Amino acid sequence: MxxxxxxxxxxxxxxxxxxxxxxxxxxxxxxxxxxxxxxxxxxxxxxxxxxxxxxxxxxxxxxxxxxxxxxxxxxxxxxxxxxxxxxxxxxxxxxxxxxxxxxxxxxxxxxxxxxxxxxxxxxxxxxxxxxxxxxxxxxxxxxxxxxxxxxxxxxxxxxxxxxxxxxxxxxxxxxxxxxxxxxxxxxxxxxxxxxxxxxxxxxxxxxxxxxxxxxxxxxxANASASDIQKILKKINKNRAGVNAEYYGKAAGKNVIIFHLESFQQFLINYKVDGKEITPNINKFYADSNTIAYDNFFNQVGQGKTSDAETMLETSLFGLPSGSAMSTYGTTNTYQALPAILDQRGYSTASFHGDVGSFWNRDNTYKSWGYQYFISKNYYQTKENYENGYGIKDKIFLKQSTKYLEQLPQPFYAKIITVTNHYPYQLDKENQSIPKTKTGDVTVDGYVQTAYYLDQAFGEFIAYLKKTGLYDKTMIVAYGDHYGISNNHKKAIAQLLGKKKVTSYDLAMFQKVPFMIHMPGLKGGVNHTYGGEIDVMPTLMDLLGIKNTDTVQFGNDLLSSQHNQLVIFRNGDFTSPTYTKIGSKVYNNKGELVTDKLTTKEKNQVAKMQDYATDILAMSDQVTTGDLLRFYKPSWFKLVDKSQYSYKLSDAKKALKQAQKTKKSLLSENKGVSTEKLYKTDAPELK
Incomplete structure (x- = not known):
């Protein structure tokens, strides 16, 4: 020893x-x-x-x-x-x-x-x-x-x-x-x-x-004020005017953005063995007061959900690699929708049943001007309450009402669901329909989690109707990105009832739902081509917010001047006339026409490609050079990140204080909580 x-x-x-x-x-x-x-x-x-x-x-x-x-x-x-x-x-x-x-x-x-x-x-x-x-x-x-x-x-x-x-x-x-x-x-x-x-x-x-x-x-360090002025000049040249019929229709209304995780357009009215996969979303989609787009595409890159949020809130594209939120969200200057609405008397909040650090949300949201970030630590959690990327949607949405009802009105609230997320696994007690039978393990579970998300969505809408929020809120629902990647070609072909899928089919498979609902809104299915980059300018015009000097790379979908060229993050594009995937060009019937184009048509496609490349390059320049620090519109006040705290204790204090000066759903109900009005069949809560 x-x-x-x-x-x-x-x-x-x-x-x-x-x-x-x-x-x-x-x-x-x-x-x-x-x-x-x-x-x-x-x-x-x-x-x-x-x-x-x-x-x-x-x-x-x-x-x-x-x-x-x-x-x-x-x-x-x-x-x-x-x-x-x-x-x-x-x-x-x-x-x-x-x-x-x-x-x-x-x-x-x-x-x-x-x-x-x-x-x-x-x-x-x-x-x-x-x-x-x-x-x-x-x-x-x-x-x-x-x-x-x-x-x-x-x-x-x-x-x-x-x-x-x-x-x-x-x-x-x-x-x-x-x-x-x-x-x-x-x-x-x-x-x-x-x-x-x-x-x-x-x-x-x-x-x-x-x-x-x-x-x-x-x-x-290499960026300068002249860079943003050059970009703004090009943006103004292509800026679409407003649609007088819709401009300001939602002024003063509450806004709820409902984030349908990994939800693709093909699920709308889709049936398996004669049963609708998304009956509640289908009903919402077909409502006479819902503007529903059937040619709306996700435009995300590697940042996926974070790219979708970036486009939604800032009308800037994600990066060619990585996530703009993760890399630049903490330090960059933004003129984002939450900050714009905050400066017009709105309370702003994002709800998410996962940890606040995912995609650097806890820092990026401050840069975007969110007053509140209701993340996982705000919720009661148990082992069976979670599934993969956070709290299951039904449980998450029910518990969210505790904070939603306290938001001073008008409010802007983003609700991010997570259960319909890859790899699409759901515990047996929550499985209400059988899987599809493509033989692809990943794909076949997709309809089960989508059905669960639809049920959760239906419960949430029912709550909004019971409380009266439904009648004074513009509800926006959108799919953030694809759920089934293009690597599952055989399974996709089976889902679509095709023998095989082409590059064009896969491009069309990138469609996601985009729906805007409000009582009194003239709805219907709109066939305009657009994408997530267009959401912010569309919402600003509906809310009646001047949008003539912003740095945005999208355009109002409701405008007759809307540019219908949809640019994908990798530089490919689609439009009502041509779709270009790599070196292949397709017409709007899905026919491969690369070698059949006339000189005039080739020039037209080349102009589309040049425009797409130019837009992506300018957006990247704004982000990587933090160019918005050089541009300060007179109507916008620079966001002071130090004013925001997402600690639960601080949020409770702020919400309690807010009840004294502004009307929330809770104060309108004389302090009686509306949580009991929320009905869910979540087995974990029984």
């Missing part, structure tokens, strides 16, 4: 031994922090292994720098590196407790937001156990000070230090490869900072967010 202890002590008295001890202690406290201070959503054996491994690569790399030196410098450098890593870990513990997110470099850089966000409340959020991450540092200092561990003065061997560096690099790429296999496009799409930390570690996240911030800074 003594011999073993002597060997351990002798090893610790070497540079490599001390390095190993510091590394082990840092790994130990990092794992402890992962499990006790963060909620990373680890839900598989692979993710558990990666979380155990991911602290090593960057820690080995950083601590290994000391091994290139000799004597006391080795120990000083290791301790300094350890203190820096630990301080970063400690800062993230505090920040995560407050915001359920990690402290990115852009957060630190932008407007002193760390001090604004944490400074005033640090005493309230800190816990004694947080300081345990510093215990090992104190122990190491004492071990060195009392010479329990002695300084190794032998000459440094550079090949050993180089070997440690190489080991760190190899471990990192093995870690990254395993992470990418479990979660593809992890770094290119950047779903959620939790994902980065869960797969690659809190140290890596610091470097990754620093790189992103640097890249953003370079592009912003």
């Amino acid at each position: 003594r011999s073993a202890l002597r060997k351990i002590q002798n090893f610790l008295n070497t540079r490599l031994g001390f390095f190993s001890l510091v590394l082990f202690l840092f790994w130990l406290k990092t794992i402890w922090t992962y499990n006790t201070k963060f909620t990373l959503g680890i839900n598989s054996g692979v993710q558990e292994i990666l979380a155990l491994v991911n602290p090593f690569p960057t820690a080995i790399l950083l601590l290994g720098i000391a091994l290139y030196f000799r004597g006391k410098k080795v120990y000083w450098i290791m301790m300094i590196v350890d203190v820096i890593q630990t301080t970063w870990l400690f800062a993230n513990i505090l920040y995560y407790r407050e915001f359920s997110d990690f402290m990115s470099m852009s957060i630190i850089k932008s407007s002193g937001s760390v001090s604004n966000n944490l400074g005033s409340s640090i005493a309230q959020i800190i816990e004694p156990s947080d300081f345990l991450v510093f215990v090992d540092i104190i122990v190491l200092i004492l071990l060195l000070a009392f010479k329990v561990i002695k300084v190794d003065y032998t000459p440094a061997k550079r090949f050993k230090a180089l070997g440690i560096t190489i080991l760190a690099v190899v471990l990192f790429f093995l870690n990254l490869g395993a992470a990418e296999k479990d979660r593809s496009q992890l770094l290119t799409r950047t779903f959620d900072n939790n994902y980065i930390v869960k797969y690659l570690g809190v140290n890596f996240f610091a470097g990754y967010s620093g790189y992103q911030t640097y890249q953003q800074g370079v592009k912003k």
